[in-house]
Amino acid sequence: MIAGMAGIGVPTLRRTVTHPAVWSVPVMALLVLVAMPFNDGFYHFWVNYDAQGGAQQHEWLYATRIFRYTSGILCGQVLALLAGAALARRHAQARALAIAVPLAVLLAGVTFAVAYPIARAREGAFFTTAPLDDPVLVRVLLCELAAYPLYAAAGVGLGALLGGRLRRSAVRWSLVLLLLLGWSVTTMTGLLQDDRFNAPYGLLWAVPPIAAGTAIALAGLSMDVWVKPPVLVGDWGRSASAALLVSAAAYALGMNLLAGLAGRRRRLDAETGTR
Numbered sequence: 001m002i003a004g005m006a007g008i009g010v011p012t013l014r015r016t017v018t019h020p021a022v023w024s025v026p027v028m029a030l031l032v033l034v035a036m037p038f039n040d041g042f043y044h045f046w047v048n049y050d051a052q053g054g055a056q057q058h059e060w061l062y063a064t065r066i067f068r069y070t071s072g073i074l075c076g077q078v079l080a081l082l083a084g085a086a087l088a089r090r091h092a093q094a095r096a097l098a099i100a101v102p103l104a105v106l107l108a109g110v111t112f113a114v115a116y117p118i119a120r121a122r123e124g125a126f127f128t129t130a131p132l133d134d135p136v137l138v139r140v141l142l143c144e145l146a147a148y149p150l151y152a153a154a155g156v157g158l159g160a161l162l163g164g165r166l167r168r169s170a171v172r173w174s175l176v177l178l179l180l181l182g183w184s185v186t187t188m189t190g191l192l193q194d195d196r197f198n199a200p201y202g203l204l205w206a207v208p209p210i211a212a213g214t215a216i217a218l219a220g221l222s223m224d225v226w227v228k229p230p231v232l233v234g235d236w237g238r239s240a241s242a243a244l245l246v247s248a249a250a251y252a253l254g255m256n257l258l259a260g261l262a263g264r265r266r267r268l269d270a271e272t273g274t275r
Contacts (some may be wrong), residue, residue: 019090020083021103028079028107032072032114039067046192047221063220068119069137070216073144074191076111078183079213080104081147082176085162093160093259097153103251104152108145120154136236140219143241144212149250151208157255161262183209189194190214194221196234202245211247215240 019210043063073089083103087096120131131137162175189199190213197204197214204211218237 001061006248020086021158023109024079024083024103025110026156028072028076028110029114031075032078032111033118035072035075035119036068039059042067042191043220053123065119065123065127065131065134066137066140066216066220068122069115069141070144071115071119072111073141074187074209076107076214077144077147077151077209078180080107080152080225081155081158082179083107084152084157085159086155088156088159088259093156093256093263096160097256100152100156101149104148104242106150111148112141112145136222140215140237140241142195143215143245147208147212147244147248150245150252153252153256156246156258157252157257160259161255163262163266166186186210187213190240191217193217197240204240205247208244208247208251211240211244215244 043060047063048060067159080100080103084096084100087100087103089097091099114131127134186207188210189203190210193199193214194217196218199210204214215237218234218240222234222236
């Protein structure tokens with residue numbers, strides 16, 4: 001009897017553990033922790049490795065503040081997409097959407113809950129303004145986190161659209177690796193922007209990871225440190241943030257509409273074949 005119960009319990013346990021709503025939450029927390037050192041040293045490694053004088057030191061501290069508090073966010077967005085696609089493999093499209101969107105909101109909350117206390121502890125006494133009183137930081141945080149449910153919905157549409165292709169493990173993991181590679185390249189393209197976007201502006205609206213990276217980069221480099229006292233200049237990444245939300249919403253809607261049409265066509269073909 002015990003052996004029989006164990007035989008029944010193992011597949012159930014495996015299915016539970018591999019459910020996106022279970023594994024994605026601890027993975028999200030881990031991604032924030034892994035990304036924090038990268039974000040912490042981003043300015044020195046990619047922008048200015050030898051910040052000298054009060055102006056450059058101020059820019060370094062402000063940019064690092066933005067990057068610390070947004071630690072793990074860009075990783076979380078692709079995680080939300082992958083979780084949505086994984087849900088589409090387990091559930092019908094409508095049910096997958098009903099699970100994916102709240103799950104993405106939870107992932108956004110985990111991202112903030114893990115990153116905020118670590119970033120706060122590392123900030124020191126340099127800033128007189130509390131992080132949540134900084135309008136640039138608050139805006140970029142809200143916009144980047146608001147993209148999570150949009151990405152999750154897009155992932156559901158993508159997973160439903162690919163359908164049976166994801167059943168083969170080799171094909172599934174190849175697609176994941178290609179997605180992560182492309183995501184990394186496009187995200188770094190955004191993060192390496194200087195105080196303004198130096199690429200074709202349409203890319204912000206066509207490629208959401210570029211917009212997400214650009215919004216954070218421009219928010220961090222929005223301080224004109226050459227005037228006294230330093231002032232915010234440019235649009236602080238607001239255009240990139242708007243492009244991120246609009247393009248992510250467009251992908252979410254488009255992917256799910258295409259998946260719905262494809263599913264309807266498959267059902268019609270099946271009905272026609274049986275008659």
